[in-house]
Amino acid sequence: MRATPPEEIAKQHSAAVELILSQLPCAPRINHGEVPIEWKTKPTCPRPKVKADTSNDGEQAAEDVNANSASACNHVDSVEEDVTYPEWCVSSRGRVDVAPIVKLITEGVNEPSPVLANKENGKKNSKTKVMKKLLSVKSKPVKSYSLTNLWDEDNAARNNVKITRPSHDAWGIKKIMLVFCDDFLHTIYTLPWYQTGSGSTSIGCEMNAAIQPILDVLQIEQRQMVRCLLAALPPGVTIPVHHDTGEWVKYTHRVHVPIIVSDPTKVLFRCGPTEQSMDRIDCTPGHVFEMNNQAKHAVTNGGTEFRVHLILDYVEPSFFEMRASQNCPVNRVDLSSGEIITQTRRSIDRAKEAGTRPQPSYLILGAQKAGTTSLYEYLTQHPWVVKAKRRETHCLDWRWNDALKTTEERRAHCLEFYHAEAMKPYPSLRTGDSTPSYLLDYYRVIPRLKECFSHEPQMIILVRDPIKRAASHYAMVTSNDGTEEQLKARGTEWREKSFEEVLEQDVRNMKEDGLLPYWDMENKTVDKDVFDSFINSREEDEAWEQYIRTRVPLNTGSYSPLARGLYALQCRQWFRSFSKDKFLVMKLEDMSQNGKGVQWVVNKSLEHLGLPRFDVPDADKKNSREYNDPFEDKEDLKGWLERFFAPHNERFGNMIVEELGYDENDWTNLWT
């Protein structure tokens, strides 16, 4: 919830009290069925009009009005002309008897919330204090509390699980947590007070039985429920106009059921597509209503007692299948009584699982100039991906410390480049880096990686048309922009040389090392028969190793403009050293709008990391540079580069199809 300034809240509170006093009528209860999920993100989309029943038995009649409007938003064109399109965000889904729930939660409901009590005492309820309280809860002397008072924070912390909800806590809202999930619906936690299995308390069983009628009205199964809590809003409190945010909001139906509302005429709960068009919702106990929580909503408790609602979020059954198909199946966890959890704004972890995720979780290995910076920046916008201390750590090549002799020291040195220690309590979170020199420099990097990280991180390789890659490489190394450190890292070797000269130098180096027996230096052509018999031979392996060992320096970036585009030779070394499923290979071209797009690349990467999807907010190109086309009026140059790379590209494409099982439609005729 966005922080609204206190003056604005006071203003909204006064306005709400005015509306309560003026006896603003509630909107008629209408059962539109489920608020279609696709409407969640567009609460202002015009909705087909449905007939409201305002007869005396409004409640029952309203439930009978089944608007059949679930797909209406998509069919606006076909609706008859005389129909208008008011916007609706609320659907009255039915009625239940809430007496069994009331019985379980009445005790202590009107005791002031500790947050408000603290505020009244002028104490600051800082985060650190909350944390200290949370951590010390086990060792505190036993305070007397009633096991049947489910609002008591100490009771909840010892016998249920303490979950912090900063926005709710700030309003002094008391809660009884039953089911909860992280922001990405990755894990659904059932709390002890909702568990029914063996060893569960009677509260769990009674709570289940009391809530089941609501699920029946909604026609949903228990497993669809991803959040469920009882929230007690203190008297005299206004939660100002807002809309909910977070990934979970997009996939969930939000349901409210007023449970204890001593005087519904004193509660003003409104929801609508805009702040100016919010309808007042009838908050009589037992009214099961769904509201679009991405639409605007606000509530004021103008009564003199706490107002309790059951708030429930559920997903559609297809959600689970969708997640499974994205390599991110939904987990379910039963938390135990008093269990400590660690939360960030968007994640939840169990304290007992601290340190179970070895870091770094992923490495972007290269290729250089193939969009590695963009991918790193896209991925690290995910709330569960933490940036390394620097994007290109180079901890396994030129920041490797030869003075360190033991594996422990070396590991500690490498981990220093990540926030690995601080991340231990949050195993949901991932960190990693993007060091695009690793792909080529396999002979240094692979043994070090294996030595320092006992786990195999997920690895991502991006490739790009090798001719364009070389041009981009040359443009970077000869450009004057960048920080002092970047300029130094690029070296000065190419500054006085033309693009052709550096390419020809690389060909000569490879030839000298025995890597190009099939390349005719004079005619600049490939002998395909020699190529076919040479590739994958022991001679090729030896020549490649000779080249890498002698032509790949650590003190400059001015080297290997062509060899860096020989992707099969580079990937081969990596594929031999780690299991193939550790690798994700994609093309920079996939990122372009004509290709599959940035979001596709991000989705594939998240799948590879086992992370839930999210829409990348900033999909702009990173590390892009303007430079002259080095092939202008240079058909010869372009021609021989095409001849040089053609068999290599074909070889690489075949390798990806054969070894990684990728779709051959995507990997044949590469960059032709």
Ligand SMILES: Nc1ncnc2c1ncn2[C@@H]1O[C@H](COP(=O)(O)OS(=O)(=O)O)[C@@H](OP(=O)(O)O)[C@H]1O
């Ligand atoms: N989304 C998207 N679409 C198309 N092209 C993109 C995108 N993101 C990055 N790029 C291009 O990738 C080049 C930079 O690659 P790297 O970040 O890997 O370079 S580096 O090795 O880290 O220096 C650089 O290429 P050049 O501009 O040709 O130099 C970027 O423009």
